[in-house]
Amino acid sequence: xxxxxxxxxxxxxxxxxxxxxxxxxxxxxxxxxxxxxxxxxxxxxxxxxxxxxxxxxxxxxxxxxxxxxxxxxxxxxxxxxxxxxxxxxxxxxxxx
Amino acid sequence: xxxxxxxxxxxxxxxxxxxxxxxxxxxxxxxxxxxxxxxxxxxxxxxxxxxxxxxxxxxxxxxxxxxxxxxxxxxxxxxxxxxxxxxxxxxxxxxxxxxxxxxxxxxxxxxxxxxxxxxxxxxxxxxxxxxxxxxxxxxxxxxxxxxxxxxxxxxxxxxxxxxxxxxxxxxxxxxxxxxxxxxxxxxxxxxxxxxxxxxxxxxxxxxxxxxxxxxxxxxxxxxxxxxxxxxxxxxxxxxxxxxxxxxxxxxxxxxxxxxxxxxxxxxxxxxxxxxxxxxxxxxxxxxxxxxxxxxxxxxxxxxxxxxxxxxxxxxxxxxxxxxxxxxxxxxxxxxxxxxxxxxxxxxxxxxxxxxxxxxxxxxxxxxxxxxxxxxxxxxxxxxxxxxxxxxxxxxxxxxxxxxxxxxxxxxxxxxxxxxxxxxxxxxxxxxxxxxxxxxxxxxxxxxxxxxxxxxxxxxxxxxxxxxxxxxxxxxxxxxxxxxxxxxxxxxxxx
Numbered sequence: 001x002x003x004x005x006x007x008x009x010x011x012x013x014x015x016x017x018x019x020x021x022x023x024x025x026x027x028x029x030x031x032x033x034x035x036x037x038x039x040x041x042x043x044x045x046x047x048x049x050x051x052x053x054x055x056x057x058x059x060x061x062x063x064x065x066x067x068x069x070x071x072x073x074x075x076x077x078x079x080x081x082x083x084x085x086x087x088x089x090x091x092x093x094x095x096x
Numbered sequence: 097x098x099x100x101x102x103x104x105x106x107x108x109x110x111x112x113x114x115x116x117x118x119x120x121x122x123x124x125x126x127x128x129x130x131x132x133x134x135x136x137x138x139x140x141x142x143x144x145x146x147x148x149x150x151x152x153x154x155x156x157x158x159x160x161x162x163x164x165x166x167x168x169x170x171x172x173x174x175x176x177x178x179x180x181x182x183x184x185x186x187x188x189x190x191x192x193x194x195x196x197x198x199x200x201x202x203x204x205x206x207x208x209x210x211x212x213x214x215x216x217x218x219x220x221x222x223x224x225x226x227x228x229x230x231x232x233x234x235x236x237x238x239x240x241x242x243x244x245x246x247x248x249x250x251x252x253x254x255x256x257x258x259x260x261x262x263x264x265x266x267x268x269x270x271x272x273x274x275x276x277x278x279x280x281x282x283x284x285x286x287x288x289x290x291x292x293x294x295x296x297x298x299x300x301x302x303x304x305x306x307x308x309x310x311x312x313x314x315x316x317x318x319x320x321x322x323x324x325x326x327x328x329x330x331x332x333x334x335x336x337x338x339x340x341x342x343x344x345x346x347x348x349x350x351x352x353x354x355x356x357x358x359x360x361x362x363x364x365x366x367x368x369x370x371x372x373x374x375x376x377x378x379x380x381x382x383x384x385x386x387x388x389x390x391x392x393x394x395x396x397x398x399x400x401x402x403x404x405x406x407x408x409x410x411x412x413x414x415x416x417x418x419x420x421x422x423x424x425x426x427x428x429x430x431x432x433x434x435x436x437x438x439x440x441x442x443x444x445x446x447x448x449x450x451x452x453x454x455x456x457x458x459x460x461x462x463x464x465x466x467x468x469x470x471x472x473x474x475x476x477x478x479x480x481x482x483x484x485x486x487x488x489x490x491x492x493x494x495x496x497x498x499x500x501x502x503x504x505x506x507x508x509x510x511x512x513x514x515x516x517x518x519x520x521x522x523x524x525x526x527x528x529x530x531x532x533x534x535x536x537x538x539x540x541x542x543x544x545x546x547x548x549x550x551x552x553x554x555x556x557x558x559x560x561x562x563x564x565x566x567x568x569x570x571x572x573x574x575x576x577x578x579x580x581x582x583x584x585x586x587x588x589x590x
Binding site (some may be wrong): 030085 | 136142143144148154155160275281335337340341342345350354413
């Protein structure tokens with residue numbers, strides 16, 4: 001391939017990359033917060049399922065969700081605050 | 097009068113307004129500071145607060161505020177002649193809308209990006225905040241009830257647009273699935289989506305669709321209105337990525353293509369404005385120009401609705417305070433240019449003064465249909481395409497804008513009802529489906545309660561939309577002024 005068409009191909013690829021970035025930003029940015037919030041709502045429900053047994057709500061899947069607890073501990077503090085509980089609802093498990 | 101001269105005069109004046117007046121406002125009044133730490137940086141969370149490139153943000157802001165309203169208002173107001181509408185759109189954009197929109201963003205940025213309602217609560221008082229919420233709810237109620245009438249009228253008058261207008265929803269649904277489920281490259285999806293939409297527009301005239309004259313005792317327009325409310329309820333309850341996000345994206349592209357086509361066609365065909373500059377011979381029953389002109393054209397001159405967008409979402413994404421000038425003021429210029437295009441289409445798109453007078457035989461006549469008819473003639477002549485295809489294209493553009501406004505309106509009404517449920521501790525109101533049903537119920541009650549079987553009840557209180565919208569704009573300007581006074585900013589002081 002002659003050097004000129006190489007240069008042209010490079011410029012075209014660069015332009016396409018740039019156009020792609022602009023299109024993605026135009027597509028995602030207006031709904032970024034709505035989608036993140038919907039995702040957080042689903043995560044919150046999942047947190048409730050994982051920690052439900054500890055709060056006295058029977059959960060038949062506890063045996064399986066128990067091993068997830070250490071992985072979700074980091075998010076526990078933010079979660080209980082979002083749920084309107086200023087301090088940890090678990091007596092034996094205090095994060096704040 | 098040549099339409100090109102009016103077009104260049106309008107766009108030129110707006111450009112001068114941006115170059116000089118907005119610079120004065122930004123530097124001497126708001127004193128925008130490039131070093132001010134904006135909420136997008138202070139509270140950056142990757143969700144709501146995200147510093148965004150100013151051109152991208154301008155695109156979001158412009159496509160959020162531009163819709164059917166800057167077409168509907170001027171298309172009705174040219175009944176007083178093109179001169180008053182032109183002056184109000186151009187001067188209103190330069191001296192009011194730009195300052196209002198930029199001011200709302202600035203006030204919000206200086207108050208932790210709170211919405212203008214919340215800022216009002218803090219600066220003015222809780223009663224003003226409650227008033228704000230009621231006004232917003234009423235504005236949305238009127239918009240939904242009226243736009244349903246507007247869309248139904250367009251679909252009845254242009255049966256060729258029915259397939260592409262509803263087909264656009266299917267295209268949006270497929271785009272959403274392709275992006276989120278199949279991870280297809282966005283540029284490829286964009287190309288496919290736009291090609292499919294314009295393919296449908298070309299197909300539309302071959303498959304015109306009309307509803308039966310009467311179903312269950314409902315006339316044709318009432319059937320469309322019921323279907324539209326049903327659509328708005330479903331669309332506002334669906335997850336945003338399924339329909340709203342891809343449809344807004346397509347609408348944004350449509351907006352730029354539509355504006356480009358209209359202005360390009362005016363340049364290529366140089367039509368003559370046949371409507372009078374000042375119509376001294378208005379049809380009987382037309383209200384007085386003052387004050388009705390200033391409320392008939394809201395979006396496109398000054399509109400309180402913009403303050404909600406400015407302070408609700410845009411202000412959280414401002415990267416530098418100095419970006420407020422481009423995003424807010426130039427966003428208003430974009431809206432003004434759409435209103436100007438509507439004026440040109442409705443006054444230069446017909447061949448003779450007699451035809452124009454027949455279109456505007458009474459107040460409220462003409463409107464969006466005049467925009468479609470006139471715009472189609474200009475686009476058809478300028479680009480050499482058939483007028484039916486051009487009319488289908490413009491109808492689809494107007495229907496999509498109005499439809500978007502409707503379901504966004506229902507969604508916002510739902511949020512307000514849910515917020516009331518939380519404030520006044522009424523649990524049933526906090527439920528999404530219940531709140532949506534109440535919102536739709538209010539719209540249907542207004543449409544059929546005040547308008548009888550025709551469902552045109554929204555039109556009965558339509559003049560109130562403009563006034564309510566302008567009250568909202570006045571409240572926003574009041575808040576901006578209070579903030580300026582508190583900061584000790586006076587014109588000319590160092």
